[in-house]
Amino acid sequence: MKFNKKLENISTYEAGKPIELVVREFGIEPKDIVKLASNENPYGCSINVQHAVNEILPHMAMYPDDSMMKLKNGLIKRFDIAEENVIIGSGSDQIIEFLMHAKADENSKILINSVTFAMYEIYAKHVGAEIIRTSSQEHDLDEFYQLYKEQNPDIIFLCTPNNPTGDAIDTKEIMEFIARIDSETLVVVDGAYMEYAQFKDASKKVTPKELIERFENVIYLGTFSKAYGLGGMRVGYGISHADIIKELYKLRPPFNITTLSLEAASVALEDAEFVNECIALNFEEMKRYEEFAKEKKIDIIESYTNFVTLCFDGNRNSTEISDALLRRGMIVRNLSGYGMNAIRVTVGTKEQNDRFFELISELL
């Protein structure tokens, strides 16, 4: 059977290996596996969330409140925005998918950073759009602007802090950049790890309200998968001008968020104490990675997230190292597929990090 031609170019996203897979492939007991590959919150999720979800388990049979009013009200309050400015997706991934289908097609160009979140390219291929990449590894907004002038892209993605490198752009730079972009080009500011960045350095904090008050062609993306500890529940959001949100809504499948996920995210949003504690612990533990890298003479990119990127020199190979770690039950993300001789490691709990240092030391 014949299928649409654009499918020929689609590759599937390589997710961090789940623990289940390592159990199956290497026969390692689940208790002996440490997964530091997908930047989940190593402290889990708020106990308040667990209690709230437990309360509504009998509601699993009922379709979700498709207006998502409870969660929307939480986001409206948190970001001081109006209802017309927000859309909720099955992870912020789904908002990226909506954006691509709303704004791009096989004649479109999408401008992204050389190394950045893989889903931008994957969803671009879904609509047959062309990907334009910068050459610099960190977001260089001068280069972005030059490519914008040359290529006239339909969508520009700024991922800050950037995944999988952890660096973040100064907010001032972002605002100045967007001011130079014409109003027909959509600028996406993906703040999946923003809670971490703004904790570490106020100059990296992007405020959605400011963005959308100043610009009509910008959408901010956020997620519950990282700092809020709900990676398994698939909830993200987009904040933008009402005209953009309205178009994205046309592409939203009904009931795109489960009944339990809506409740989990709503309650998670209220437990700021849990989130702040996790973030504080994250940066405490991150210091150990910085010290470890210094000691072992490994380059580490300064991180504004809950992960660190360790860049190896020519004497070491990230694929060999990550494979060897995997066989020992330690799952990290090899960045060779991103053209980097590096691994990305989620900053885990103290015990998880102890184990990482122990295992990788055997390999260095």
Added chain:
Amino acid sequence: MKFNKKLENISTYEAGKPIELVVREFGIEPKDIVKLASNENPYGCSINVQHAVNEILPHMAMYPDDSMMKLKNGLIKRFDIAEENVIIGSGSDQIIEFLMHAKADENSKILINSVTFAMYEIYAKHVGAEIIRTSSQEHDLDEFYQLYKEQNPDIIFLCTPNNPTGDAIDTKEIMEFIARIDSETLVVVDGAYMEYAQFKDASKKVTPKELIERFENVIYLGTFSKAYGLGGMRVGYGISHADIIKELYKLRPPFNITTLSLEAASVALEDAEFVNECIALNFEEMKRYEEFAKEKKIDIIESYTNFVTLCFDGNRNSTEISDALLRRGMIVRNLSGYGMNAIRVTVGTKEQNDRFFELISELL
């Protein structure tokens, strides 16, 4: 900002009103609201499912096992198929979305029944495809064949039992029909309510294995939202030839099913006793609707599902009746949007049905 032209023609799906909305709109207390509008399982979900999900609440922080091995193994066993024959979606809706993006575009035609599941048309519009409808209200496969010959559609949807009318096609007829369709045309057999139909009448039972062994151009769709009592968890599946599944996989976003939903569906699949009890109770209670309709001289379509469709004559108006019911806290589905002077009512528990008969009797 300009968006893709195809968005101009997209209307959003009108979901059954959730209880939350009625609470907000009419100020009726949740305990006084009965929702018989979305064909959820009125007996909820299996207690085994609730226990299993409760056990893994701390896992909400972890991304799902994206290989979905546990649930896939359950489906493989249940349907006696291979892993390469199955794909899992966020509701069977999402499989419809994949199919549309894989097989159709703005030059395509999609053949559907005159009155059928609304999402076929909505997803067709997402890709700009043209919808061709039969004139007959029940699936008339002779008319389907005639339109197929005239219009050469890319996809044909057979919804059996059909939503929102409840009637089902004989399996023999389906097999004979597909045998006459060329191998480049994809035939979708949507069996969202199949568990109910096969309980009531073996001649309506479509077996996915038989379908895909005999035809390379067919996909069977199933869901956990109805008989399995997991409407809120968004899990459905497609069973087809490996070549089709492989293409659909290219369009599947990673982590499209939540961690808790995967567990819920896996455990639900094992509790056949719960499902069978619910279905038996459903048809027991359905008899009361049939008797009520006879007594009140209302036409009722013979149903192979967990809902009934009551068709009014010219003296009664389905919009007025459903609005009046809504103001009294009884949510049913008005089918005026489908061109029918009818309401669709989920067969509820004994108490819910008592309440329906009481309230509608006041209006007739």
